[in-house]
Amino acid sequence: MSWYARPSWQLARQLGADLFVLVWAVAWWSAGRFLDSAVSALAGPARQTEQATAELVGSFRDAARSAGQVPGVGGELRTPLDAAAERLTQLSAAARGQAVQIERLADLVGVLVFLIPVAVVVAVWLPRRLRFAARSRAARRLVDSPADLDLFALRAMATLPLDQLARISDDPVAAWRAGDREVIAALADTALRREGLPPLPRGQR
Template identity: 50%
Template sequence: MRLPAGLYAQRRGRMAGQLLADLSMVVWVVLWWFVGRFTQRTIDAIADPLRTSGERAAQLTEQARQAAEQAGRVPGIGSELRKPFDGAVDSLSGVTTAISQQISSIEHAGLLLGWLVFAIPVVILLVIWLPLRVRFVRRARAAQVFIDAQADLDLFALRAMVGQPMHVIAKISDDPVAAWRRGDRDVIRALANAELRRTGLRPPVIDRRDRPA
């Protein structure tokens, strides 16, 4: 499978590290999504007794309403008989409404807390991971433009002499500037390779027949 150009390093070691980091990010997101869902469901479960009470209150309300209707049909005294039942209906309706509001509050709290449990650790890691990936992609694609445009690695050799640590330069040449000025292709290629390593790119393959004698 060919990976999108510029998204991953061309060097296998660094590419493997990037793929592992990206996969770890995906696993992290999925893991905390499940933790957030578990948190939400756990809080929702607190409302289960209230849901049972609400159902029973609704049943009692309906029974009281039916009793009030039956009492109201008694000739002469029906209006008086149904008053206690109407009062019970009003009271039970208030209880049912209060229970529904409490259930709704618990559900909203569970949803909010579930999202917070999911979002906080994901955002923290995303703030660390995403800038590194974006910086690499921008640097790699910019470097790839120059590599694709010319086989000459002088530009990256110059960047290496400016940006690479001195001990890295010393391992390549005792006098890299003089070697670069006289066109020492082995030194230039070694310097460029050290610089390209930071972007995860490989130096272009140059046919030995094209190298100056």
């Protein structure tokens, strides 16, 4: 099985298409990374809020412990400080949750920006490459004996312009009926070449 045509304009088109798909994928991967970073940057304020409130929670906890040690009124002094620390803890958790959601959204946006346009192009490009590979494999199976060349010779006589047939033989139909293996091989090879398929094995030319 061959993935590429023999040297021809068809091979140039195949290589050009492959290069386009590669460049397209790299371009959209870069775009996805850029958008991922841009959206992730929106989580910065939430992360800063989380860090600042976490530091305040620590300060209020320390103050509450110190206030609790005051004889007689320690419990009363500590209660509002503990309550403030609890509210700040909730605020820190909310900020952390918001940052996580933004970062997840950034990951999703980055993946979709890459995946959707690349999938559209690959959905067009890949079936064509697979069809060519399948035709190439089938052609190789069909030319495993001299008798199989008749099929491609008939295809050549049915599809080639008359001037190309004349360059192969003055009367290709008569040569085919007479079993002229040289003309049949030339016709078959021309048909394969026109399809961009691999040439005939040396022993069958």
